[in-house]
Amino acid sequence: MTELSRKNSNGMNDKFxxxxxxxxxxxxxxxxxxxxxxxxxxxxxxERKKPFTMIMPPANANGSLHAGHALVMxxxxxxxxxxxxxxxxxxxxxxxxxxxxETQVVYEKQLEKEGRSRFxxxxxxxxxxxxxxxxxxxxxxxxxxxxxxxxCDWSRQQFTLNPDLVGKVQQTFKKMFDDGLVYRGSRIVNWxxxxxxxxxxxxxxxxxxxxxxxxxxxxxxxxxxxxxxxxFGDKYVVMHPDDKRYSAYKEGDTFPLEWINGPITATxxxxxxxxxxxxxxxxxxxxxxxxxxxxxxxxxxxxxxxVIDMRGKLLPIAxxxxxxxxxxxxxxxxEKLKAKGLLVKVDENYVHNVPVCYKCETPIEPQVSPxxxxxxxxxxxxxxxAVDSGKITFIPNNYRKIFLYWMHNTIDWNISRxxxxxxxxxxxxxxxCGDGVADLADDIKKCPKCGGSLxxxxxxxxxxxxxxxxxxxxxxxxxxxxxxxxYPTDVMESGxxxxxxxxxxxxxxxxxxxxxxxxxTVYLHGLVNDAKGQxxxxxxxxxxxxxxxxxxxxxxxxRIGLISGNTPGTSLSLSEDKIRGYKNFANKxxxxxxxxxxxxxxxxxxxxxxxxxxxxxxxRLERHDLLVDATKDMEAYRFYMGxxxxxxxxxHTFADKILEESKEILQSxxxxxxxxxxxxLLHTLDKILKSLxxxxxxxxxxxxxxxxxxxxxxxxxxxAEWPVHNSPKV
RNA sequence: GCGCGUUUAGCUCAGUUGGUUAGAGCGUGCGAUUCACAUUCGCAAGGUCGCAGGUUCGAUUCCUGCAACGCGCACCA
Numbered sequence: 001m002t003e004l005s006r007k008n009s010n011g012m013n014d015k016f017x018x019x020x021x022x023x024x025x026x027x028x029x030x031x032x033x034x035x036x037x038x039x040x041x042x043x044x045x046x047e048r049k050k051p052f053t054m055i056m057p058p059a060n061a062n063g064s065l066h067a068g069h070a071l072v073m074x075x076x077x078x079x080x081x082x083x084x085x086x087x088x089x090x091x092x093x094x095x096x097x098x099x100x101x102e103t104q105v106v107y108e109k110q111l112e113k114e115g116r117s118r119f120x121x122x123x124x125x126x127x128x129x130x131x132x133x134x135x136x137x138x139x140x141x142x143x144x145x146x147x148x149x150x151x152c153d154w155s156r157q158q159f160t161l162n163p164d165l166v167g168k169v170q171q172t173f174k175k176m177f178d179d180g181l182v183y184r185g186s187r188i189v190n191w192x193x194x195x196x197x198x199x200x201x202x203x204x205x206x207x208x209x210x211x212x213x214x215x216x217x218x219x220x221x222x223x224x225x226x227x228x229x230x231x232f233g234d235k236y237v238v239m240h241p242d243d244k245r246y247s248a249y250k251e252g253d254t255f256p257l258e259w260i261n262g263p264i265t266a267t268x269x270x271x272x273x274x275x276x277x278x279x280x281x282x283x284x285x286x287x288x289x290x291x292x293x294x295x296x297x298x299x300x301x302x303x304x305x306x307v308i309d310m311r312g313k314l315l316p317i318a319x320x321x322x323x324x325x326x327x328x329x330x331x332x333x334x335e336k337l338k339a340k341g342l343l344v345k346v347d348e349n350y351v352h353n354v355p356v357c358y359k360c361e362t363p364i365e366p367q368v369s370p371x372x373x374x375x376x377x378x379x380x381x382x383x384x385x386a387v388d389s390g391k392i393t394f395i396p397n398n399y400r401k402i403f404l405y406w407m408h409n410t411i412d413w414n415i416s417r418x419x420x421x422x423x424x425x426x427x428x429x430x431x432x433c434g435d436g437v438a439d440l441a442d443d444i445k446k447c448p449k450c451g452g453s454l455x456x457x458x459x460x461x462x463x464x465x466x467x468x469x470x471x472x473x474x475x476x477x478x479x480x481x482x483x484x485x486x487y488p489t490d491v492m493e494s495g496x497x498x499x500x501x502x503x504x505x506x507x508x509x510x511x512x513x514x515x516x517x518x519x520x521t522v523y524l525h526g527l528v529n530d531a532k533g534q535x536x537x538x539x540x541x542x543x544x545x546x547x548x549x550x551x552x553x554x555x556x557x558x559r560i561g562l563i564s565g566n567t568p569g570t571s572l573s574l575s576e577d578k579i580r581g582y583k584n585f586a587n588k589x590x591x592x593x594x595x596x597x598x599x600x601x602x603x604x605x606x607x608x609x610x611x612x613x614x615x616x617x618x619x620r621l622e623r624h625d626l627l628v629d630a631t632k633d634m635e636a637y638r639f640y641m642g643x644x645x646x647x648x649x650x651x652h653t654f655a656d657k658i659l660e661e662s663k664e665i666l667q668s669x670x671x672x673x674x675x676x677x678x679x680x681l682l683h684t685l686d687k688i689l690k691s692l693x694x695x696x697x698x699x700x701x702x703x704x705x706x707x708x709x710x711x712x713x714x715x716x717x718x719x720a721e722w723p724v725h726n727s728p729k730v
Numbered sequence: 731g732c733g734c735g736u737u738u739a740g741c742u743c744a745g746u747u748g749g750u751u752a753g754a755g756c757g758u759g760c761g762a763u764u765c766a767c768a769u770u771c772g773c774a775a776g777g778u779c780g781c782a783g784g785u786u787c788g789a790u791u792c793c794u795g796c797a798a799c800g801c802g803c804a805c806c807a
Binding site: 211223274282401402500533566573580582590632655656659 | 734743744745746754755756757765766771801803804806807
């Protein structure tokens, strides 16, 4: 305080004589905020009845802050600070996600570097190592979130692996099992052979690949494939029932043929899933490794045979090729078929999209595997209803369509993962019939279906199974005090890439467990790309570290640079030049404050002052219109626009025009004119600081502290009232 | 292939329900500046608003078609 209150002979604070220094200021100001306790809603001054709640998307506890996080923190902090200044009982609740598969992948990479592998490690030991790794990293993330100025309530911080939360997630599983919404089934799943786990449909990506497309003679038919290595067990040939070319063949007809490893007998199947137009209109099926084939086999009750094992090697069915990896076996198999005269032709330029593991890009090997599934249809229907009836608003609005499309086309969700890093599935598996049963208390001893003996399930939940319940879990559903007060939350702000992965799951769990939507508004921001609009990636070397930018230009500059011109939903290009420009703005504001304080020496801001000259009255009206306009933008989540308007007003209207002409008035105007102008300047500085505070909290608070020198913490800008009082219609 | 989106100044992008001379930031050029700020100020150049139709008194804005790009989904027959 001594430093803050030191003034020079003119009454000016010495600090203003130097340029604004973010690195000296930010840590100190954040500490001031945090110590005030105002991040927690119950500590906020005044009487606040209406709650405003936003849950922070839990950061992955496995890395450090990237440019995308910086945007999340900025947007959400703007929303939070604005609501707080509007008098809401504001809660922004932070948290961390163990990020199951993601984290395990990161850790496995580290193991690889050390020449170790998770295969063969004691699962408990591995879990302990990853936990230590995660806890270490999470400290990093937290301090980086603080650096961004995030005014979130650290006292309520949550972690998905807190024992309390783990218990609740497991209870949800039990409830869903009892309600018939979770079942165990041997179905075709996305399998990553490298990581040896199943993945949900959103954990795969398609990658364009050019592969040779082979045509083989299959008895009297020609079949095409890019994957000859799966064809060993193919003994059903399928065609469309309406295909005239093959009307001579009847369902169930058999014929002998020479195949890869010798003569086999094939059977004709007719199925409408076949596309007559495509190729020869005939294909053989590999039910164990192709989703469509699996469905056909199910429909016709055909046997399924595994050809490739869970680590991507061929099984004994492949004969001489057994034990080989796919890449090695494929050319050899083609060679053999060619030698036998069965190779008809090869199209070398076949381009297709191959699903790959989104982490390691290993091609997904569909496998039939016993897993836990969530029945999506009944849950999705509720979500559709909620959105259709307007209970959830999407910003931008086109995500509503995407959300609904997704919900109308759900497939059952595979929630079990064969990894240790995650929440254990509280279930037992029957050794005899393979069925599973939810078992929270570990007190079921015999299979309820067949009486067989049981083993404990060693799988863990898909991470989205827990993060899908995040709004409920963080607020202490069902009995927590916070849950009663703050649920449903107001806004969920998230990356647009999570429109499938995360948003629908939260809606589904919210409706299923609590009967209410988890949030009323979904705000989706786009990707943060580099200056050229290219996606940032380590391999391209164009990753911009937000913390480097805060050190160089200050957090405020980064924040407002990320926000202005960034419309929701679309990706933005982040360039250093832009941020540099906003660094100048922080300093400009600093000097505006210095000038106003200096030139109004001896004059106190009179809240009720009204004796403005006619010229000043006009300026006052303009200022009012601008602030109302900006408030509308805030209410409509047009932060990019509000920020720009306020920026433009502060710099190009207030500083460039009004301050310039004030020099004249303050020197040669009469007493009335001078008084009027001084009051106008003081009021305007006051309102500019307040309205810009959500965007650039550090410099505005620092100026405020130096200017007002509040003796009570209630006098902080952070909890000052927003300069427009009523809610303008948007 | 299906769906969603984008296309406006050299670059990155705004443009709020169709309405005079289409805007911002950065960049560029010229000039100013001992007086809050060289992290400054003023002035300027620069756009057939992707292309082709249509609706309208009037279209960057609405509709149709096309093209290019991006994203998502499907497809390894």
